Amino acid sequence: MAAVTAGGMMKPGILILFFSALMPFAALAQEPYVYIDAEPDTSLEYHGETLPGRAYHFLRGIAIGNDRDMPADGESYAWISPTMAYSGSRSIGLRAYPSFSPFDRVEIRAVHGAGDGFALQNATTRYLGYAFMLHPQMDAPTGWLHVMQVWQRPAPDTAQSGKVPFTLSLTHDLRLEAVARTHLDSTVIWRSAQPISKGDWHTLVYELRPSYNGDGHGGAIAIWLDGVEVVRWVGDWGNPPEFGYLDKFDVRCGLYRQGQNNHTIIMYDDILYATTKEAATP
Numbered sequence: 001m002a003a004v005t006a007g008g009m010m011k012p013g014i015l016i017l018f019f020s021a022l023m024p025f026a027a028l029a030q031e032p033y034v035y036i037d038a039e040p041d042t043s044l045e046y047h048g049e050t051l052p053g054r055a056y057h058f059l060r061g062i063a064i065g066n067d068r069d070m071p072a073d074g075e076s077y078a079w080i081s082p083t084m085a086y087s088g089s090r091s092i093g094l095r096a097y098p099s100f101s102p103f104d105r106v107e108i109r110a111v112h113g114a115g116d117g118f119a120l121q122n123a124t125t126r127y128l129g130y131a132f133m134l135h136p137q138m139d140a141p142t143g144w145l146h147v148m149q150v151w152q153r154p155a156p157d158t159a160q161s162g163k164v165p166f167t168l169s170l171t172h173d174l175r176l177e178a179v180a181r182t183h184l185d186s187t188v189i190w191r192s193a194q195p196i197s198k199g200d201w202h203t204l205v206y207e208l209r210p211s212y213n214g215d216g217h218g219g220a221i222a223i224w225l226d227g228v229e230v231v232r233w234v235g236d237w238g239n240p241p242e243f244g245y246l247d248k249f250d251v252r253c254g255l256y257r258q259g260q261n262n263h264t265i266i267m268y269d270d271i272l273y274a275t276t277k278e279a280a281t282p
Contacts, residue, residue, distance in 0.1 A: 032280060033118040034110050034273040038080045038090040077106045086131035086201045086269035086282060093135070096255045096264040104264075107254030110273050113153050113246070118273075120150065120249040122210050122238060125220070127280035128251055129205035129272045134174065135265035136199040143258030145170045147266060150208060151250040158244035165210060165238045165249075166221065170196070180221055180237040182212070189221060190231035201269075202226055203282050210238035210249060224277075 078094055085091045096104040110128060113119045120126045132147070148168040154160035165181045174195035180187050196202060203226055211219030214236075222232040239245040253271060255264050270282035 031276065032272040032274040033116075034271065036092075036108065036110065036271040037088060037269060038085070038092045039088045040090070081267065084133065084267050086133070086203075088269075091131075091133075091267045091269040093265065093267050094254050096257060098261045098263065099259040100261070101259040103257070104259055105254075105256045107252045107256060108268060108271060109250055109252045110271055111249070111251035113151070113248035113250045118275075120208055120210065120251055122212060122247045125207060125209040125275070126251075127205060127207055127272075127274050127277050128253075129203065129270075129274075129277075129280035129282050130253055131201050131203050131269040131282045132253075133201045133267040134170075134196055134198040135267060137263065138198060138265040139262035140172055140174055141170055141257065141260060141264065142172060142262060143260040145255065145257040145264060147176075147255065148204070148206070148253045149256060150210070151252060152210075152239055153246045153248045153250070155241070155244050155246055160244035163239050163245065166208070168204070168206075168223075174198075176225070178221070178223060178231065180219075180233065180235065182236050183239045183243050187233075187235065189233040189235075190223060192225065192230070205277060205281050207232075207277065208251070211236050212238045212240040214240075224281075227281075 077096070078092065081091050081093050082089065084093075092108065094106045094108075096106055111119055118126075128148075146164070146167045146169050149164045150166040152163045152165055154162055163181070163183075167179050169177045169179070171177055171191075176190075176192040176196060177188060178190040180189050203224075205224040207220065207222035209218075209220040218234060219237045220232070220234050221237065223230050238249075241247060251273060253268060255266060257264060272280045272282060274280040
């Protein structure tokens with residue numbers, strides 16, 4: 001299905017991606033709230049921007065470019081593959097090149113915390129799911145590499161920057177590591193027992209319920225890898241409004257890494273966001 005469902009509207013051939021312009025949406029009656037894939041007629045537009053001290057490479061939702069198995073070195077940070085797919089016939093490829101920048105970032109924003117009526121909020125449970133594959137040509141990371149994150153927005157009248165109260169990272173030995181954070185500390189809630197194999201499709205589904213310290217709601221995170229529940233953790237995660245943060249969270253998957261002299265290449269397909277695990281399972 002080459003479409004994204006958002007705000008009760010179908011947008012054929014459009015991907016809602018990191019830094020894309022989003023319309024404010026009302027609450028939905030249908031699920032999944034978001035469905036991103038790469039089937040015809042979906043394609044991508046790449047856009048890059050250099051900011052002080054860092055380089056951002058991000059995507060917008062209007063597409064250009066031809067299908068190809070892999071962009072040539074230096075050509076593109078995102079492409080649609082016509083030969084690799086979890087379902088259907090195509091998938092989205094994201095690539096970070098060898099870099100000496102402080103950070104490299106190529107992300108798909110599934111949920112815009114400030115604009116979506118179905119956004120993740122404090123004491124609200126939502127589910128994210130997707131299929132992913134570590135490309136056979138991918139190098140093992142030599143620095144930190146987040147492959148999924150929940151990003152909390154700062155209040156506009158403060159000097160705070162955004163925070164990441166939850167991340168899923170890929171370690172140097174290709175294991176997955178999940179970390180929950182508050183304004184006080186961070187907790188490793190899960191680390192995969194085995195490395196993630198290259199060249200094979202895997203699925204991840206997340207149950208996400210933020211909760212700030214002392215609010216009494218009780219946060220929770222659960223993760224299913226390839227259909228098996230690997231962790232169910234209960235505890236606080238997120239940053240309270242009195243410290244300058246909004247009760248608004250982006251949900252993103254893709255590459256956010258420390259600059260490193262290697263290639264990070266990951267394929268994504270069937271990205272879903274919903275209020276039930278069933279609706280968010282690829």
